[in-house]
Every structure is written in C-alpha cells, then in structure tokens.
Amino acid sequence: MSPVPMYEVIYGDLLSQIKSGALAPGDRLSSEPALASQYGVSRMTVRQALDQLESEHLLVRRRGSGTYVAEPSATYRRMNRLGSFGEEMGVSEVTTDTKFQGSVVPPDEVRGKLGLKPRQKAVRLLRVRLVSGTPAAVQESWLPYSLAPQLAREELIGGSLYGTLLERWGVKLKWAEQTISAVAATGEHAGWLGVEQGSPLISITRVAFVDDGTPIELAHSWTRPEFPLFARLET
Amino acid sequence: MSPVPMYEVIYGDLLSQIKSGALAPGDRLSSEPALASQYGVSRMTVRQALDQLESEHLLVRRRGSGTYVAEPSATYRRMNRLGSFGEEMGVSEVTTDTKFQGSVVPPDEVRGKLGLKPRQKAVRLLRVRLVSGTPAAVQESWLPYSLAPQLAREELIGGSLYGTLLERWGVKLKWAEQTISAVAATGEHAGWLGVEQGSPLISITRVAFVDDGTPIELAHSWTRPEFPLFARLET
DNA sequence: GAGTGGTCTAGACCACATG
C-alpha cells in the first residue's frame, strides 16, 4: 500500500484546491458518492477526508443539500492554530527588525523549558515585528543550538522562523502551549514599540513541540494592545 | 431508529466513566473489537465515539498497544473550550462579589453585538471574581432581557451564569469568539482588584452564541496578570 | 421524488507493539 493513506491524499487535494481558490468560499463540492467514484475509493474513505476538513472549519456540511467551502472565519484560523506571525495577525505586510541573532548560553529558566544541559548553547533571536510599518510586537525566541546551528547567523527564509525550520531542517512543529497575560512596557520595549514606558502590553510565553514531545522553541512576545489576539472557543 | 445515534450513546457512556473516575488516567480501555461486541455494534461505530473523545484529548490511542485514558492536560481544557470562570482558571475556590445586577437599555456597541432593536432592554451583570479570596477579575456581562428576564433579579445557580442559563432556561451556548488584549486599569477597576491605577490588566471581549448563530452574551473582563490564560495550539 | 449527508454493518488486510 502507498505509504500515505488515501484519505490524506484526498484531504490534501481538496485543501490545495481551497487554498488556491479553485474552490471558493460558498462553492458546493461534488457529492460524497461522486467524490468516491472520482477518487476510486469507497464513500467512507471520502468521508474521512471531509471530516478532517470540516473539523478545521474549512468545509460546512448541510444534510440534504451538500458540502460547501466555508466562509473564511477570521476568528478561527487566527488563533486556534499555530501559524506564522503574519498568519496570526491576519495581515501580510509584516516586516522585521532583527535586534539580535546569535548563540548564547541561555538563562536557567530557558534552559529548563527547552530541556538543555548546563552550558549547552542556544540560539537567541530578538526581533521587532512591524505591521504596515507600525511596530506591533517584540519577539524573543530561544532554540537549541544543536538543532540548527546555522540559525545563529543565516538569514531566515522569507523572514519566517517556522518556515525556515521546516524547509531547511525538516523540523515540523506539532503543537504549542501558550500563557497569555499583560505586562507594563519596559523602557527598551517601549522605545522599540513607540509606546510610553509602563503602558500595557500583551505578554505571551510559548513553548512549541515536535511530534514526540520534545520542546523546540521557547518564545516570549510583547504585543501592543492595538493588535489583539482572536480565538474561537467551542463548548 | 433511536433519536440519538449509537456512537453518541457510547461517547456519553465512556465520557461519564472518565469523569466519574471509573476510568482513570492511564487506564487502558477494552479493545475496539471488544467494545464493539459489548455495545452490540460494529467496530466502525465504536471508532466514531473514540475519534471524538480522542479529538477532545480525553483518550490517547497507541497502535499495537491500546487506547488509554489521557492524563488531564492543564493546558488544553483551560482555554480551548468554553467553560465557567472556575474551569478556565483551573481552580475551584471562586467567590463572587456582585456589583450590579439589573436590566438597562444597553449602549449602542452592546446593542449591535447582541442584535437588539433600539430601546430593547438587556440584563447587565457586573461581578468581581475572587480566587481563594484574592480579587482576580472584573466581569461585565450583557444578555438580551427577553431571553431571561428573571436574570435581572434572581440569584445565579451556584454562582454560574452559564449553568443558570442551561438549567433554568435550557439555553445552551455553543461557541464564543474572543478578543484578547491588554489595558491599563481604571480607577474603579484598580480599586476592586487591589492594584495600582494604570497597571496592566488582561482585557477580554467575548461574544457567545447558541447553535443557530444567535448571539446571547456579550462579556468584557479585566483580569489581573497573576491569573494568565492558557491555550494549546495545534498545527 | 430525487439527491444529499448521517449512520451503520460485517467483513478485510495492514503496520505496529508487546510478551
């Protein structure tokens, strides 16, 4: 049997059609029996692919009517999934001002969360992200040096850390745990972000993991309140 | 056929066994074929129930080994789901100081988000929530007066708004959309929460919906940073 | 009434984990 299951093939095919716009929001898909015969599989297999797309809010099923491409929900894709900074902001005009990029021995708190041994080095990235030229957030990322040494000096592909990890080293982040709070801006952050010292910022601490549960990235971010987070909660 | 599908019956049965502790974290469930014969259904039907429990992180499946009750993940249940204040805080010692409870004509911003007509009244609840006696958050809730008039004067069942809506009026919230940011504490909020005026607070605006998409509650909350939010993000 | 998605069956072969 092919190493990749049929329902994942179908999932990927439909996903790319949706992302490319070949299937636009509101469009009706072929019926389940029709898809089954198109892909040469049984209906249950098609349903496995559709179930997954529906759970990601990319499809809406209406009994007796059909299966439709969902209207993009600002709320869902913005925060219930792990994405790039631009994806989370829902904007594309993101530029980056890198304040520091290099390898250092991390403080104990970082070392613990990344599971590093004493004196083991880590890559530290300190960046200011700007949306349409306006400073929006300060991001500090720590990664094990052994994972990707070149990260300490090479430029990121397309300015995206996660994209670079995947394309350059095949490191695929699987999930992340976040803590969200609020803090008063320090003098340095205030200067970078163009706000008053002591003014409120959204503070996020994030640990990202790969498939087997190994922590790969510890990130702190400080975001101006004009760039809030969005989330959709299910019952 | 029974009005409720078999896989939901099985789902509910396993869920209650997990919640009651009859199935404890780490326990192995019967195998899928065994469950199928126990419930008198086919294996695919059992799998539908298990799929749902797995997607809620209540079960972990290990190929070749078995299906196990998951270790409760602090992170997941705390914020990716819509729950009571206590559930979200992950604590049980929550008390409430009600500052206002009554019906008023809401400001336009509230009226719009709840889809009310001009001059239509709304119930307003203003509460300070305390965790182990420490003020943690100010919560302001707005609901259509027509939905639950008694809410304007009667006490909440167990101090829970969502619980009261469900038990008293059968109103079941289905999902909510949140915006999370940071603000400086106003004088009034600072006083209630025991913090300095101008100090940073987590600010959340939430609109909760019932099944058919009707907005039922608009809530604002202001939370001390010592009580952060937790979230788990999937890829 | 024809077509859709929702549920369900009774099998099958496979990759994998464990003793």
Add this chain to the structure above:
DNA sequence: ATGTGGTCTAGACCACTCA
C-alpha cells in the same frame, strides 16, 4: 505469535433539503 489500532470496502437504510 498474538493482539492492537489504522485503513478500507461495498453495500444499506435513514432524515433531510430542494425543486
């Protein structure tokens, strides 16, 4: 070697929507 979950089949009947 045995048993587990992962994938898949080729049907079936149902409730529902829509023309």
